[in-house]
Every structure is written in C-alpha cells, then in structure tokens.
Amino acid sequence: MNYEELIKQTALADERIVVMTAENRALIRNLPAVLGPRFIDTGITEQTLIGAAAGLALRGRVPVVHALATFLTLRAFEFIRTDVGIGQLPVKLSGFVPGFLSDGNGPTHQAIEDVSLMRGIPGMTVFAPADEADMLAMLPAIWASPQPAYLRVNTRPGTYQHAPFEMGKAEIVAEGTDITILTYGMLFEQTLVARELLQAQGKSVGLINLRSLKPIDEAALLDVVRRGSLIVTVEDHFITGGLYSILAEILLRNQLTARVLPLALEERWYRPGRLSAVLEHEGFTGHHIARRITEHLGESGATIAPGPTVLENEFAE
Amino acid sequence: MTPETQQKLEKLALKVREHIVRLSTDGGCFTGASLSCADLLVYLYSELLNVRPDNLTDPTRDYLFLSKGHDVPALYGTFVELGFLDKARLDQHLSTDDHIYWHPNRHVPGVEFHSGSLGHLPSVALGVAMDCKMRGQDNKVIVITGDGELNEGTVWESLLVASAHKVNNLTLVVDRNHFQANVATEDLIPLEPLAPKFEAFGCEVRRIDGHDFKQLEEAFSALPFSDSKPSVIICDTVRGRGLPSIEARADRWFCNFSSEEVEELLRELHSQVATTLTSETLTVR
Numbered sequence A: 001m002n003y004e005e006l007i008k009q010t011a012l013a014d015e016r017i018v019v020m021t022a023e024n025r026a027l028i029r030n031l032p033a034v035l036g037p038r039f040i041d042t043g044i045t046e047q048t049l050i051g052a053a054a055g056l057a058l059r060g061r062v063p064v065v066h067a068l069a070t071f072l073t074l075r076a077f078e079f080i081r082t083d084v085g086i087g088q089l090p091v092k093l094s095g096f097v098p099g100f101l102s103d104g105n106g107p108t109h110q111a112i113e114d115v116s117l118m119r120g121i122p123g124m125t126v127f128a129p130a131d132e133a134d135m136l137a138m139l140p141a142i143w144a145s146p147q148p149a150y151l152r153v154n155t156r157p158g159t160y161q162h163a164p165f166e167m168g169k170a171e172i173v174a175e176g177t178d179i180t181i182l183t184y185g186m187l188f189e190q191t192l193v194a195r196e197l198l199q200a201q202g203k204s205v206g207l208i209n210l211r212s213l214k215p216i217d218e219a220a221l222l223d224v225v226r227r228g229s230l231i232v233t234v235e236d237h238f239i240t241g242g243l244y245s246i247l248a249e250i251l252l253r254n255q256l257t258a259r260v261l262p263l264a265l266e267e268r269w270y271r272p273g274r275l276s277a278v279l280e281h282e283g284f285t286g287h288h289i290a291r292r293i294t295e296h297l298g299e300s301g302a303t304i305a306p307g308p309t310v311l312e313n314e315f316a317e
Numbered sequence B: 001m002t003p004e005t006q007q008k009l010e011k012l013a014l015k016v017r018e019h020i021v022r023l024s025t026d027g028g029c030f031t032g033a034s035l036s037c038a039d040l041l042v043y044l045y046s047e048l049l050n051v052r053p054d055n056l057t058d059p060t061r062d063y064l065f066l067s068k069g070h071d072v073p074a075l076y077g078t079f080v081e082l083g084f085l086d087k088a089r090l091d092q093h094l095s096t097d098d099h100i101y102w103h104p105n106r107h108v109p110g111v112e113f114h115s116g117s118l119g120h121l122p123s124v125a126l127g128v129a130m131d132c133k134m135r136g137q138d139n140k141v142i143v144i145t146g147d148g149e150l151n152e153g154t155v156w157e158s159l160l161v162a163s164a165h166k167v168n169n170l171t172l173v174v175d176r177n178h179f180q181a182n183v184a185t186e187d188l189i190p191l192e193p194l195a196p197k198f199e200a201f202g203c204e205v206r207r208i209d210g211h212d213f214k215q216l217e218e219a220f221s222a223l224p225f226s227d228s229k230p231s232v233i234i235c236d237t238v239r240g241r242g243l244p245s246i247e248a249r250a251d252r253w254f255c256n257f258s259s260e261e262v263e264e265l266l267r268e269l270h271s272q273v274a275t276t277l278t279s280e281t282l283t284v285r
Helices: A003-013 A031-038 A046-058 A069-075 A077-087 A114-119 A132-144 A185-200 A218-227 A243-253 A275-282 A286-296 B003-022 B031-036 B038-048 B069-081 B087-092 B121-134 B153-164 B194-200 B213-220 B259-271
Strands: A017-021 A039-041 A062-068 A092-096 A125-127 A149-152 A171-174 A179-183 A205-209 A212-214 A230-238 A260-265 B063-066 B141-146 B170-176 B204-209 B231-236
Touching (some): A003 A017, A017 A031, A031 A039, A046 A062, A046 A069, A077 B121, A114 A125, A114 A243, A125 A132, A171 A185, A179 A218, A185 A205, B031 B069, B063 B069, B063 B121, B069 B087, B153 B170, B170 B194, B194 B204
Parallel strands (some): A017 A062, A092 A149, B063 B141, B170 B231
Antiparallel strands (some): A171 A205
C-alpha cells in the first residue's frame, strides 16, 4: 500500500472524494485514468485550486488537494484562510516536500512556516507523519473528519512499527527520565538514531512522535513536563509558530515551566543540497541532534559516534 | 419582456434602492457600489434564476455568487422584497446580534458564500460549476464581480482554468460601473478594451446596458453562449444609479448619511431631483 493506492481505494469507495492538484502529480500520476472527472488538475494556480476546492466542498465533495507545501500554504494562504477556513469546509490539503524534504530547491520552496500558518486558522487541523507508514495510518481518519486539514506529506520509508493512529493522540515511542525528544515529520527517523546514540551513553531518553500538531496531545506533553526531564523539540520549521511555540503556549497556559532545548531553524532559511548534506550542514542528522543535546547538557567532552548514513530523498517535483 | 414585467421589475428595483438608502446611515454601507447592481440583482432573482426561499438547499437550484461583496445592501434589499429575508433583520444592520453587515455571509438565507476579499468567488463558483457538470446537472452558476475587482489576478486565473476545463455552465458578470473604490477605473488601472480581454482568456462575451431589463433578459436568456466556453456578460452600469446626487460624485462609494439626509435621498429617489448633501467625503475601505 502506498499513498496513491490508499487514495484510489478511498475515492473508489466514496464518491465524495475529489482529487485535485496544481500540476503536482508526483504521487498521484495514475489517478486521472481511474477517477476521470473526479481528478481535477487546475494547472499552476494554487489560489484558484483552493477556491475551486471550496466550491466543490460546498457541493458535498471532499477535495484532497495536492500542491507543493510552500505554494499551497503561502501563496494560497488567504484562500485557505478565507474560503476554506471561514467556510469550515472539509478540504484536505496535501503539501508536498515540506521542511527539509524540499532539500535542493532553495528558500523559495522551503515550507518551514507552514505549521505556524496552518495552525493559525480556526478549525484547521495539522498533521505531520513520521514516514509513509505513519501517513497511511493517519489519512483515513483525516479524510473522514468533517474538518479542514493540512498534511505535511512524507513518503519516506520507515523502519519503525507505528501504533494505530488516534486523532489528537501522540505516539509515545519511549519514556525517559533524563531527556525527552519531541518531534514530528521526517526528522523522526533522525531522532530514533539520536536516541540510540544517547542511550549508548547511558542516558534514559524518551521519544514522542507528535503526528498531529493540531489538535495537539496536550496530556502527553504535560506528562513529559511533569516528569522533569530535559525536553528537546526537534523540527524542520522556523522556531516561531511550530512545536517549540506550541509547547511554550501549553506551559504558560498551565503555569508550568520546563527545561527546553529547541532544535529548529532560527531566523534563516536552510542551505539547499542533497538531503544528507542539508541535515549535516544544518545539524539535524541523528548524530548532530545527539551531539547538540549532549553539548546543551554541558558534556562537550563526550564523544558520539556518527549514526547511519541518511537515505537521500527521492526527487519529487 | 412584457410591459407588465418591466413595470414590476422597475418597482422592485426602486424598493431595493430604498433599502440601500436606508442602510446608508448609522455606520453606513457601500451605497454607490450597491446602487449600480440593483437592477441586475432584481432581474436575476425575479426572472432568471431558479433560486427561491423554498429551494435554497436543493443542489439542482441555480447559484449566484456575489464576489463583489460591497453590493450586499442590494442583495439584502432583493432578498427582503422576494421573501428570502425578514425585513426586520435589516434593522439589525451592524448589530453584533445578527449577521447583517458590510459583506455577505451565509447566515443570511440565499447568500451562497461569504465574500468581501476580492477575486475569491470566481474560483469558488468554478468549483461549484465543475461539480454541477460532473453530476450532469444543467443549473446555472453565476458570479458577479466588480470592475475594480478585475485588477485581482485570480479572476483571470480562474477563467483560464474554467476555459481549459470547458466549464460552460459558469457565467461571470461584471458590474462595470467604471469605478474602483473612489477612483475611476480608467484613471487608475484602465480595463478597456475589456471584452477582448475576456475573449482572449477563452470566454464568450456579451456587453449590455446593465440597467436595461430588456437587454438583461436578452443576454441572460441566451446562456450558455457556447458549448465549450464560460460566458461573460459585461453590464455597463452607473455607480449611484437612481440618485443623481450620488451618481455625480466619485467619493460616494461608501456613504454614512444622517437620518435627515436619508429622508432627503428617499425623496430624491422618487422625484429624481438631485439634492445637495453635506456629509463629508468618505474614503473608507
């Protein structure tokens, strides 16, 4: 099962589903022949794409809309906010190559404020799967929901066996007493590596795959806070408005404090390259994440052996 | 069109203009802009569209999307006169207890979608029209834009897509009152020659006098103009139509009159004799 197969089966079983794209067919190439008029390509027109999706949703359809994450969330932002958001319509946005997955494109294509933008829209839900299996686990619930949704598409193969998806629930991979890593999306695979490296140093390291950023699993986060370990947020997003901000909001709302190390992009776009080079340069390989955490703990003398090589991203659009 | 129908429409349009004038106080509304499309809305809801208070959820009804959200006083007035909306709700204009404000929203029966941010509803209407076609329905989907609104790229973007997809059940109507907000279109961002622009974007175009009910009927009853193209009807109109004192001034897009001025305007509406209004120039947006 892959993304295309899942959407095909879902659409064939549910005539409300309409697949739309602004000429980003990387994951849905075979659907035009299967879905006929229920596959709509508007060409390179993200704004019209969203408006038309809202119109289709007004008529009872559930449009699953594909575009590059950055153009979808940025160029069409007001259309999402105004047509889909004010309309509270069940438009399902699939953003391709979000965050570091846009590895070689450069700043114009880097969706690293998308979580911030989308969660700022009332009623919008926001999801970021760790890998393709995680994405397939969550999509049926997302598509079945009456709410608008934004998905950070992630088709990378994973090795972790994910728990079944439950709306609004994070996946607790491990609990730890020294450090807890919170993450979402494609960096999950690197945090697994980081956790192993830190565990090898004798540390007790927890790891949470958020899966859903809105609704957020506040109970799971508060549980981590109360355990008192160092919390590390790891995200391929600007530090503003993403997971670090979400955690900060939760802490303040509950009048709590915590030791938090945010690993995110601060006031800059990232340097383009192959994915492995980007993660290496920006300090987001498992090895670098572990090193940065160790240094934060004041253990700069500790040596951490580099983890496995980063699998390069398959080129998509 | 029979003389009786014509008379009926003229009476209705006069009533709608009265509503617009009455809404132009206690905070005001987009008076000038609304007056230009009163005849158009009256004709469409009274004569053409299969939209009635009792079929608003019927998916085979016709659809009218008011992309030019400023015109909502004309829509409110039309809805009151045709029984969609209780007249008492207009007394709630700009009250937070109701949803009667400067732009359309779906809390008002008959309003298909919220608008106000310009250049949005051509694409929303496109989505609706695509679905109607997909289901083999032949209902009309009409979207009204202002001419100033044509500055927004998404109007043209959506027409490109509509044309490419041969969405011939979609009709874009331009309320061509030759003003965008407080400035004449041709002085700021000239639009002429307008019809060839739409033709170049793959549309079939007609241009008419938007205050002439016979011309409205002739054009709209010929829809769709093509088997394979979206239709465009450019309605040449006069901003402030029906009130010479408003027609004459470029700054009467948005008006907030005193109650005395409203009474004076109502007299002007019926006698067509221009009055002199002392309200300050308003250039809100």
